[in-house]
Amino acid sequence: MNMTTGAILRRITHTxxxxxxxxxxxxxxxxxxxxxxxxxxxxxxxxxxxAHLAEKMGVSRQHLTGLLAELAESAxxxxxxxPNGKFAPWxxxxxxxxxxxxxxxxxxxxxxTSLSRDSKxxxxxxxxxxxxxxxxxxxxxxxxxxxxxxxxxxxxxxxxQAIWDRFVAFNKARGxxxxxxxxxxxxMRKWRARKxxxxxxxxxxxxxxxxxxxxxxxxxxxxxxxxxxxxxxxxDLRRKIGNPAYDVRVQQMMARFACLRFPxxxxxxxxxxxxxxxxx
Numbered sequence: 302m303n304m305t306t307g308a309i310l311r312r313i314t315h316t317x318x319x320x321x322x323x324x325x326x327x328x329x330x331x332x333x334x335x336x337x338x339x340x341x342x343x344x345x346x347x348x349x350x351x352a353h354l355a356e357k358m359g360v361s362r363q364h365l366t367g368l369l370a371e372l373a374e375s376a377x378x379x380x381x382x383x384p385n386g387k388f389a390p391w392x393x394x395x396x397x398x399x400x401x402x403x404x405x406x407x408x409x410x411x412x413x414t415s416l417s418r419d420s421k422x423x424x425x426x427x428x429x430x431x432x433x434x435x436x437x438x439x440x441x442x443x444x445x446x447x448x449x450x451x452x453x454x455x456x457x458x459x460x461x462q463a464i465w466d467r468f469v470a471f472n473k474a475r476g477x478x479x480x481x482x483x484x485x486x487x488x489m490r491k492w493r494a495r496k497x498x499x500x501x502x503x504x505x506x507x508x509x510x511x512x513x514x515x516x517x518x519x520x521x522x523x524x525x526x527x528x529x530x531x532x533x534x535x536x537d538l539r540r541k542i543g544n545p546a547y548d549v550r551v552q553q554m555m556a557r558f559a560c561l562r563f564p565x566x567x568x569x570x571x572x573x574x575x576x577x578x579x580x581x
Contacts, residue, residue: 309395
């Protein structure tokens with residue numbers, strides 16, 4: 302199948318499908334990367350979780366599975382695979398993964414500057430990163446790029462600020478004051494979850510003493526919002542009050558309880574749940 306937006310769109314409109322299947326195919330087409338490395342994906346590939354697709358379609362997971370099967374059996378030959386683990390997004394491609402997607406007779410004319418052209422640029426991260434410039438990733442140009450690129454990587458469900466903090470700490474430990482921006486993408490591609498053993502040992506070594514009132518209040522706030530939903534809580538709250546106001550709340554919570562950023566974030570979410578700003 303010719304890997305251009307127009308060619309695939311024509312195939313979609315000319316293929317005999319249900320209305321819902323046509324809509325799903327268009328949503329997947331809209332998410333396709335047309336340059337290698339764009340959003341961390343190979344050219345001609347899109348990444349979605351089934352939950353995200355079901356939400357965009359407004360259908361149940363069971364109905365979505367039927368629509369995906371319809372696309373797979375149609376002339377569009379949609380294929381999907383999951384190379385990054387159980388909880389990572391699915392990757393989608395129209396046609397078989399081994400199809401030639403860079404045949405010379407489908408390359409755009411030299412006057413065409415659209416994203417569908419082949420590119421030797423393998424990364425969307427360009428320039429240099431000053432390691433000590435900003436501690437808050439949302440005050441840098443890298444936050445949106447991290448959010449977009451992580452969608453198909455092992456760190457897909459890790460908070461953007463947490464990725465930035467670990468990247469900064471990694472480079473500070475090696476004495477790097479500035480690094481090429483491509484290092485950030487490489488760092489994300491090699492992401493490994495931290496083992497909890499050290500935290501377990503430290504927790505076991507702490508003597509059982511009455512919890513100070515301030516710590517107890519912080520713990521109660523954190524318990525108000527399930528930690529497992531923290532990424533959804535952050536998205537909901539940022540959408541409601543904006544990134545600057547969210548960051549201010551976190552800083553205020555850190556100062557209020559003299560705690561680290563992560564527990565402060567959880568406490569902010571708990572407080573927002575208590576005041577019904579966001580859902581639990």
